[in-house]
Amino acid sequence: MLKAEKIESGYGQSKVLFGLDLEIPDKTVVSLIGRNGMGKTTTVRTIMGMLPLRAGTIRLGDEVVNGYRPHRIARLGCGLVPEGRHVFGSLSVYENLYATSRNDTQGPWTLEAVYELFPRLFERRTQSARTLSGGEQQMLAIGRALLTNPRLLILDEATEGLAPVIRQEIWACLNRLKREGQTILLIDKNLKEMHQLVDRHHIIEKGRIVWNGSSDELMAQPDLVNQYLGV
Structure with missing residues (x-):
């Protein structure tokens, strides 16, 4: 790879x-x-x-x-979840995800799949990213990277x-991705x-x-x- x-x-x-x-x-x-x-x-x-x-x-x-x-x-x-998360604070959760989604790739990760992985993002989809907790911002950063359907x-x-x-939610997510x-x-x-x-x-x-x-x-x-x- x-x-x-x-x-x-x-x-x-x-x-x-x-x-x-x-x-x-x-x-x-x-x-x-x-x-x-x-x-x-x-x-x-x-x-x-x-x-x-x-x-x-x-x-x-x-x-x-x-x-x-x-x-x-x-x-x-290559999909990156950077140190410090660096979500777009002025955009909503949905807008953060939509902004980095790839329409020209085929893969399992869609907006609906990310919401299924992290239900909290669906609950807060209209909320400004800057108002999320650190853990929720990390979920958003991971979801944003997954929507590129990275190799x-x-x-x-x-x-x-x-x-x-x-942390346990993030580890569970990573173990699922590995499987x-x-x-x-x-x-x-x-x-x-x-x-x-x-x-x-x-x-x-x-x-x-x-x-x-x-x-x-x-x-x-x-x-x-x-x-x-x-x-």
Whole structure:
């Protein structure tokens, strides 16, 4: 599905990624985990064309997407749920969803399907997005991405700052998507909830992948978790 090889990227004169490799096979859930400031969001922004690729290659399917603008990468099938959600506060829930829906793609995700997944969005469909709770805004951000019928769904900090009951709804949603064969790149800090969901974890440290393996392999190495993920 997606393969990033030896990619380098950063901000201005500062380099953040140093030859990072990441592969996301079709119909798998892959995580990118690590402490704050290690390059997770930079990796996402580089994949999405929001930051220039300084070196390396990014392939989406059979297509090399080096230098592609974000809208073009999105049209190739990357749906992003960004850190901080970034819903359109001045628009209603319905208008947020309609604004990003794709009429030129065939797929399972329609407005009705998103409302079925998140009934709260249907209840608040005429409500301004800025008046939603953080959890409801995250549901809206996920629904907005799903309406592009993405080949690859990317979630940056999927459950950060959400109430426990809302986090459980988000995890249930992601587990359903996995069962339905959705390819996912997930950034989150909750290893317990990710254990049954993620097929392969990738630990990032200072802009490089320093370890990758299954959930069972990760949890069997507490020293590794403490070294790279502990506070």
